[in-house]
Amino acid sequence: MNIIRIPALTTNYIWLLYNYRNECIIIDPGETIQILNILNKFKFKLRAILLTHNHSDHVNGVDTLIQYFPKTTVYGPMETKNSGAKILVSEGDYFTLLQKKFTVLNLSGHTLGHIGFYSEPWLFCGDTVFSAGCGKIYDGTIRHMYESFIKIKNLPHNTLIFSGHEYTLSNLKFATFVLPQDQFITNYYKKIIKLRENNQPTVPTTIKLELTINPFFRCNHLDIKKSLNLSPDIKEEWQIFYELRKKKDSF
Ligand SMILES: [Zn+2]
Incomplete structure (x- = not known):
């Protein structure tokens, strides 16, 4: 196939x-x-x-x-x-x-x-x-x-x-904002900028890659909690996921 x-x-x-x-x-x-x-x-x-x-x-x-x-x-x-x-x-x-x-x-x-x-x-x-x-x-x-x-x-x-969509570039801009210390994401972002400049697709992706570059799969990362400035009451992973989605909506 x-x-x-x-x-x-x-x-x-x-x-x-x-x-x-x-x-x-x-x-x-x-x-x-x-x-x-x-x-x-x-x-x-x-x-x-x-x-x-x-x-x-x-x-x-x-x-x-x-x-x-x-x-x-x-x-x-x-x-x-x-x-x-x-x-x-x-x-x-x-x-x-x-x-x-x-x-x-x-x-x-x-x-x-x-x-x-x-x-x-x-x-x-x-x-x-x-x-x-x-x-x-x-x-x-x-x-x-x-x-x-x-x-x-x-x-x-x-x-x-x-x-269903090609959104990788803008997503990585947000990912580098919430995980600024992550060198892998920064490098991947540079690679995707070049690909998109040449109108090349960035999809399909793999779960293995997403677990590394996608902040929504990494809600418990300390840098994310810091960037979101979360109150100490927010501990559950789904609550961080919620805050992350909210932040992206206004990014
Ligand atoms: Zn839709």
């Missing part, structure tokens, strides 16, 4: 998986022009669409793709029911597509019903984890987002994370 990264809208990534028979799956189609070009160019047969959550920049392409490929199966959480999902899935559900097993993880936080699709060694996590950062909280809760991060942390560390 191979994966194609399709940059879309301003910062989105749509992911396309295909096998040796040219059958393919698309994850979070927020638009269709480029998808249709690729499907045409490589003569791909669209078998399924996977949706992580119900935001327009992740679901707006579904209707058009279904018009072109009416036999496509659309998997998504309950919240995507009116955006075209026909097979509604939740935590623990699994199914096989293109001879690969996909397991559904509840990754609530960015939205209340947000899910991820795990197919070893890949995780399609939508707007939950971004490289060096964390999705914004819309109708989910910060506590759920924290629990989603813990769930992801517990996957094998060689897992590749396919996020």
Whole structure:
């Protein structure tokens, strides 16, 4: 199985998986022009669409793709029911597509019903984890987002994370602010500045890398507590996670 990264809208990534028979799956189609070009160019047969959550920049392409490929199966959480999902899935559900097993993880936080699709060694996590950062909280809760991060942390560390957006540069700017002494992050930030200057992608990332560069996976680090100027009552890791997300919102 191979994966194609399709940059879309301003910062989105749509992911396309295909096998040796040219059958393919698309994850979070927020638009269709480029998808249709690729499907045409490589003569791909669209078998399924996977949706992580119900935001327009992740679901707006579904209707058009279904018009072109009416036999496509659309998997998504309950919240995507009116955006075209026909097979509604939740935590623990699994199914096989293109001879690969996909397991559904509840990754609530960015939205209340947000899910991820795990197919070893890949995780399609939508707007939950971004490289060096964390999705914004819309109708989910910060506590759920924290629990989603813990769930992801517990996957094998060689897992590749396919996020829904290219936000690495601005996330690293924040990471160097909260972890100013961390030389690894500073060096990684320099590397990403160069990559982005040349319009190169920085996703997928790995859990192993994120545990090092992503402050949201490192809430208990002393430098973070210092930068956030936390009151001594704040001890629980999820509370620090909350303060960190709040700080990023106003950064
Ligand atoms: Zn979103």
